[in-house]
Amino acid sequence: MENDVAIQVVNLTKHYDKLTAVDHISFAVKKGEIFGFLGPNGAGKTTTIRMLTGVMGLDEGSASILGYKAGSLKAKQIIGVLPEMANAYSDLSGWNNLMFVAELYGVPAGKAREKGAEFLQAIGLFSRKDDKVMAYSKGMKQRLILCMALISEPQVLFLDEPTSGLDVQSARLINDMLRSLNASGKTIFLTTHDMDEANQLCRRVAIINQGKIVAIDAPEKLRLATSGMHPVEVSFSDLASPEALAKLPGVNAVKTMGDKYRLYTAEPGELVASLVNYSFSNGLRIVSLNTLAPTLEDAFVALTEREVK
């Protein structure tokens, strides 16, 4: 194995009765990388992360973390985990939750207190550390769970939807912390629904759909590689027919977005000319016309829908 690889996954597979939730996926995450793992609900993201963190056994294939077999005590010792929908113990204070996890990782008490205070300060929870977790908001709980994942100073972090459903301030705090952790050399494996977040944070992303990986690349490359999906946004002085717009030359798809229409094409320049002609021939005035760069979301939708078809 190359020694710059943090996470190595080969033919990883998981079956739930007749359903293959994760179907022979393979990928490698380099040390110091933020790797995004994207996919629609039920695509196999959480099952993959559970196999990598040793919460769930794998049925076929292999996975290793910094050379240790995923799920082994040695692999668990060097990772930090923020599971999806996980909770801290609501009957304990934030501080006691943190110290409990530190004990489970064998962090010496003095160091645990020092790091615990440092992380809680950084994430804005220090003043509430002695309150029971049941009194915390969702954002505060998620920030605490991130601190719990960091208390052992892991080399590799697994974060399953870390900012899902959080307020803007909490999400921003967490994302800032992830950037700073990555800058200090931590490898981060991140699942998210938020394309913007993936685009901003991740050096590379994998898109998984129906248990299979459909693409792995840098967000920018994935975005540009989605040929035929350049969006052109237009609005007219009056309602236009989406069916008629879909019949214009080179249009691959049309979405109605409020009073605007978003048309997807491989040739945005030619489509603009067609739209001008369409407006003249139908007695419509163009109110706005914009050619947009395809987003990671567009790439995601194109890749996952292509698989469904």
Place this chain on the structure above:
Amino acid sequence: MPSGATALQQLRRSLAIARKDIRIYYSKGPVVIFGLLFPVFLFLSFLIGRHLTADFMMPGLLGMILFFTATAVSPIIMPWETMGRTLERLMSCPVANGTIILGDILASFIFGLGISLVPIIITLALGVAISSPVILALDIILGAFCFASLGNLFSITPSNMPATANMIASVVKFPLVFISGIFISLDELPSWGQAIAYISPLTYFTDIARHCIGGQGHIPVAIDLLALLAFTILFLTLNIKLHSRTMPRRI
């Protein structure tokens, strides 16, 4: 096979889990009801109106209180962790499944051990002599661990409802109390009753207690101790095998 250092490290982590369980679960309603109130009221309902000697009464009271207290905490921990969505976080830590299970059993064991002091103090306050305090102490320690392990088996079903585990526990615990020589000594049971009594670990615990308090045991103490040890090993093995299978289905 874990090395000595790893085994010691895992034992420390089991103790951390037990401390967490003590902080969270000792004050939960089902523990107070099934672990404290139930055995006291059950015993009182048996005692009132009957003329029993303290020699006969106290080993039975000790057996029942230890049995109910040591089996009160462990059945609710796994369902509560499942319901509170804290189990996945715990399972992702560098702890073996056996470490988590042992921690939960230890929390129940300590609860049983602590509360068993109450009938011991009552015994001494009533002026009843304890003829073999060391053997009684060994009996209580082994019994508490055995019953705590049994209690943890009641939560094998991967349910997120503590009430389900308590229902299963009640179905097993109440019949065991009636066949284990607590209310009627083994000598007075018919032979078929004695045959049933021998499948209950509580029988052996109570018999040792009767040897030590009042000197009225039925089975040799060495056999009682061996039987309790065998039940403890069996329950512990079943716990690790069965919980390891059902834990991933809880998340």
